[in-house]
Amino acid sequence: MQHPELAAEVARRRTFAIISHPDAGKTTLTEKLLLYGGAIRQAGSVKARKAARHATSDWMEIEKQRGISVTSSAMQFDYNNYRINILDTPGHQDFSEDTYRTLVAADSAVMLIDNAKGVEEQTIKLFKVCRLRSIPIFTFINKMDRTGRDPFELMEDIEQVLGIRSCPVNWPIGIHGDFKGVYHRDTRLIELYSGGDHGQGQVNVETISIDDPGCPAKIGQSYYDKLIEDIELLDVAGDEFDLDKILSGQLTPMFFGSATNNFGVEPFLNRFLSYTKSPTPRVAEEVGPIDPADEKFTGFVFKIQANMNPAHRDRLAFMRVCSGVFEKGMTVWHSSTNSRVKLAQPQTFMAQEHETVETAYPGDIIGLFDPGIFRLGDTICTGSPVRYSGIPLFAPEFFCRVSPEDSMKRKQFLKGISQLSQEGAIQTFKRPNIGREEMIAGVVGVLQMDVLEYRLKGEYGVNITRENLPFRFVRWIVETPKPIDRLRLTSTTAIAEDRVGRPVLMFENEWSIRLAGENNEGLVLAETADRMTADEME
Ligand code: G4P
Numbered sequence: 001m002q003h004p005e006l007a008a009e010v011a012r013r014r015t016f017a018i019i020s021h022p023d024a025g026k027t028t029l030t031e032k033l034l035l036y037g038g039a040i041r042q043a044g045s046v047k048a049r050k051a052a053r054h055a056t057s058d059w060m061e062i063e064k065q066r067g068i069s070v071t072s073s074a075m076q077f078d079y080n081n082y083r084i085n086i087l088d089t090p091g092h093q094d095f096s097e098d099t100y101r102t103l104v105a106a107d108s109a110v111m112l113i114d115n116a117k118g119v120e121e122q123t124i125k126l127f128k129v130c131r132l133r134s135i136p137i138f139t140f141i142n143k144m145d146r147t148g149r150d151p152f153e154l155m156e157d158i159e160q161v162l163g164i165r166s167c168p169v170n171w172p173i174g175i176h177g178d179f180k181g182v183y184h185r186d187t188r189l190i191e192l193y194s195g196g197d198h199g200q201g202q203v204n205v206e207t208i209s210i211d212d213p214g215c216p217a218k219i220g221q222s223y224y225d226k227l228i229e230d231i232e233l234l235d236v237a238g239d240e241f242d243l244d245k246i247l248s249g250q251l252t253p254m255f256f257g258s259a260t261n262n263f264g265v266e267p268f269l270n271r272f273l274s275y276t277k278s279p280t281p282r283v284a285e286e287v288g289p290i291d292p293a294d295e296k297f298t299g300f301v302f303k304i305q306a307n308m309n310p311a312h313r314d315r316l317a318f319m320r321v322c323s324g325v326f327e328k329g330m331t332v333w334h335s336s337t338n339s340r341v342k343l344a345q346p347q348t349f350m351a352q353e354h355e356t357v358e359t360a361y362p363g364d365i366i367g368l369f370d371p372g373i374f375r376l377g378d379t380i381c382t383g384s385p386v387r388y389s390g391i392p393l394f395a396p397e398f399f400c401r402v403s404p405e406d407s408m409k410r411k412q413f414l415k416g417i418s419q420l421s422q423e424g425a426i427q428t429f430k431r432p433n434i435g436r437e438e439m440i441a442g443v444v445g446v447l448q449m450d451v452l453e454y455r456l457k458g459e460y461g462v463n464i465t466r467e468n469l470p471f472r473f474v475r476w477i478v479e480t481p482k483p484i485d486r487l488r489l490t491s492t493t494a495i496a497e498d499r500v501g502r503p504v505l506m507f508e509n510e511w512s513i514r515l516a517g518e519n520n521e522g523l524v525l526a527e528t529a530d531r532m533t534a535d536e537m538e
Pocket of ligand 1: 020021022023024025026027028029142143144145146257258259260261
């Protein structure tokens, strides 16, 4: 069936994630964006949801009561004829491998930085995943109403820590606790900050041209002089605005503002939407790139959310539409079962309510009720089968030795561990030298360990004991100059293998990783690996 509206629907879609360290203001910014889109009348609802999932134990309770809805969020809204999908990247205690996987479904990222803190740990991790995919990254420096670091210093921080050049699109005036506003380099207009408004609604902002003779008096002569000086320096020594470099992820455009005060958010949003791309072709194995406007429907599963309520074993598979039109009830080919399935009961995700979706277009995220057939990275499509390359495994950072409390339950334990690792809830490792009985669970976020314990008990009837291991990094061995047991490694480094028997090294610190490289010329280590099933290895 022809869909005359397909190309236009693709063109107006923008699908992105906000990457940041906890407390940088992601929840606040998300709310303001939703507010502009009219998706929520009053800011506060996203925040309420965040508060609801704050503590670990609470989170378990909430998951139990509400089933699978709480952490499963992608938000969709319309703004100026754009259709925007914001992917949620859980950041506090619920930071997990899913946070990374979600980024695989995004076309671009907004990197939110607290002006007083600069680039922080979690931002670095998320940035690396965006970098792997070369997606455009837009920087928003937040909390400009408060005392923070010098903007030049923040630019340097981004370059030094993340290795990406930045290009300020606007520039702050009068920081150090006396914030006057921002100067837009593209329009030569200054937006004046009036403060005080803790922005529930949208605010009208006064603007003045930098060329207006009244400008120095308006912002203060010394701030005006400083601004002229800063702009000259940026023009001469800074990177030029280059959209090709931005779109290929080599340069990050930088914006300054204050999310709580609703200042600088709308100018940012407008520029972000016009610079960033609508969904681009994704590469399918053997077939090559598939245009989103292709009539053939394709999509892939990037996250599977299990229901924490033992009474409801259903799961939700999150799918991103990549090409064509998704229609409720359509029959598609499904890669991991190599069979045709009917997609009933799909859901889309709004700010507050889940709605049933009838039609979805490339860039949209939908949740599919999963009777247990979907796996991470699965492709579904109409017509002849195609496969998108899978979602990689991301290096875990917390490791526990796990075993069943009751050794009679070892069989159920192994079955549960195997299924949960196949589903992507955890990864497993073994150290060949330690004996066959050892089972190491590795996770990106500590809460995943609680989920493991909870689900093994609830779904497999197994209580486990956990013993923390001191490792913080795992690296897959891609190439080794000599047999692995003859590598020169620090005494705290362990040799292990992943679930499908691929060799890995487990490290306690970054220093040991560096030494492994320096002492073993030709050793190639990777932070991600292909997700493979045991069958595929044979
Ligand atoms: P997160 O989702 O990234 O973790 O951050 P969140 O939006 O919850 O913001 C973290 C804290 O930073 C909140 O303060 C929030 O109000 C504040 N914040 C966010 N944007 C700005 C900004 O532009 N300027 C200033 N000054 N503060 C900002 P809180 O005290 O934790 O919560 P609340 O009491 O304000 O609700």
